[in-house]
Amino acid sequence: MMSSTSGIVLLVVYLGVCVESKLSYGCYGPPGSPCTKHTLSCAKGEVISLSDNLGVITFAKKLNTSSCEPVLQDECDTNSCCKPGDDSKPSDVMPVSEADKILIYNQCSNKESCTVTSPYKHNSDYNYLQYFYFCMLGSKVNNITDKQNTTHSRSGFLYFTGQTKPSSHLTCSCEVTSPGKINVISYFVNLSPDTCSRVKISSQNRQLVKCDHKGGALIFNKWLDQVKEAITIDFDDFSAKRTDTIWFEFGPERDKELNINCTGCIHINSGPALTPAGFKLGVVTAITIIIPLLITGRHL
Numbered sequence: 001m002m003s004s005t006s007g008i009v010l011l012v013v014y015l016g017v018c019v020e021s022k023l024s025y026g027c028y029g030p031p032g033s034p035c036t037k038h039t040l041s042c043a044k045g046e047v048i049s050l051s052d053n054l055g056v057i058t059f060a061k062k063l064n065t066s067s068c069e070p071v072l073q074d075e076c077d078t079n080s081c082c083k084p085g086d087d088s089k090p091s092d093v094m095p096v097s098e099a100d101k102i103l104i105y106n107q108c109s110n111k112e113s114c115t116v117t118s119p120y121k122h123n124s125d126y127n128y129l130q131y132f133y134f135c136m137l138g139s140k141v142n143n144i145t146d147k148q149n150t151t152h153s154r155s156g157f158l159y160f161t162g163q164t165k166p167s168s169h170l171t172c173s174c175e176v177t178s179p180g181k182i183n184v185i186s187y188f189v190n191l192s193p194d195t196c197s198r199v200k201i202s203s204q205n206r207q208l209v210k211c212d213h214k215g216g217a218l219i220f221n222k223w224l225d226q227v228k229e230a231i232t233i234d235f236d237d238f239s240a241k242r243t244d245t246i247w248f249e250f251g252p253e254r255d256k257e258l259n260i261n262c263t264g265c266i267h268i269n270s271g272p273a274l275t276p277a278g279f280k281l282g283v284v285t286a287i288t289i290i291i292p293l294l295i296t297g298r299h300l
């Protein structure tokens with residue numbers, strides 16, 4: 001417990017920016033049962049940064065469950081079994097699985113709010129879940145894909161997700177420089193085995209993120225390194241998967257400035273993204289407009 005407390009302090013110091021920490025609770029129950037959708041949220045203009053290096057997306061068991069009744073849908077926020085209550089400390093906590101953690105990070109990272117399906121552990125009778133996260137200003141989080149040359153007196157942040165615009169063949173780079181040393185902190189890096197080799201994050205030819213033996217890369221909140229030389233993020237013909245995410249903080253030394261210089265991505269989008277609805281529309285168009293035209297054309 002001691003170490004987690006100091007861990008929180010450490011993280012806030014590293015952030016070097018004004019952030020608000022939050023602890024949210026949600027009811028525990030098998031999928032589909034009442035109150036098993038949980039919403040995490042920040043104020044307008046702020047975004048969620050999960051912080052699970054401390055094991056804080058956890059199942060929790062209440063100390064005193066004598067008053068626990070089955071939860072009803074209209075009492076998700078009020079049912080006393082869904083939060084710690086007077087006895088404040090849970091009697092037992094257990095981190096959620098890595099797969100659940102990835103899902104929650106994917107859905108919530110850098111979003112103003114998100115609603116997640118509560119993780120569930122078969123054959124375990126926990127009472128509630130705890131989500132610990134920070135809220136930070138969204139405008140501080142720069143997109144890797146945008147052309148930019150920005151100077152920061154404190155930490156700078158670079159972000160990429162394959163979720164918003166499915167993009168193919170991205171080629172671009174960002175360079176992060178400072179007159180002093182730079183702390184490199186991962187908030188979340190998730191690259192699939194198919195795409196990891198297309199992304200290079202390095203300083204002086206030293207890779208800061210390495211693709212693992214399965215080919216991908218997965219890093220939650222972690223201080224990675226302190227470097228003296230420029231850091232580059234290179235996308236080389238990178239066709240991102242929806243789950244691909246990169247989120248870094250770059251912290252300069254005190255009183256030193258940080259420069260982020262990005263080329264902006266050149267990308268060949270393979271036409272408008274075909275959502276299932278878009279695809280249906282396309283098929284309907286083909287049947288109702290194009291095919292009759294072809295047939296008419298043939299008759300002319």
Ligand SMILES: *[C@@H]1O[C@H](CO)[C@@H](O)[C@H](O)[C@H]1NC(C)=O
Pocket residue numbers: 064065066067
């Ligand atoms: C548990 O909670 C019930 C109802 O809130 C209370 O009456 C009881 O005294 C508590 N038991 C302990 C051991 O604290």
Ligand SMILES: *[C@@H]1O[C@H](CO)[C@@H](O)[C@H](O)[C@H]1NC(C)=O
Pocket residue numbers: 138139140141142143146164
């Ligand atoms: C980054 O891109 C997203 C989605 O296109 C946008 O909503 C956000 O404002 C951008 N962030 C910055 C700092 O420009």
Ligand SMILES: *[C@@H]1O[C@H](CO)[C@@H](O)[C@H](O)[C@H]1NC(C)=O
Pocket residue numbers: 149150151261
């Ligand atoms: C980026 O900005 C810095 C400081 O504002 C400036 O010195 C530098 O020349 C700029 N670089 C480019 C490529 O625009």
Ligand SMILES: *[C@@H]1O[C@H](CO)[C@@H](O)[C@H](O)[C@H]1NC(C)=O
Pocket residue numbers: 175177261262263
């Ligand atoms: C910034 O980016 C431009 C365009 O890629 C590049 O020519 C320039 O050298 C970069 N400047 C710095 C200071 O990194």
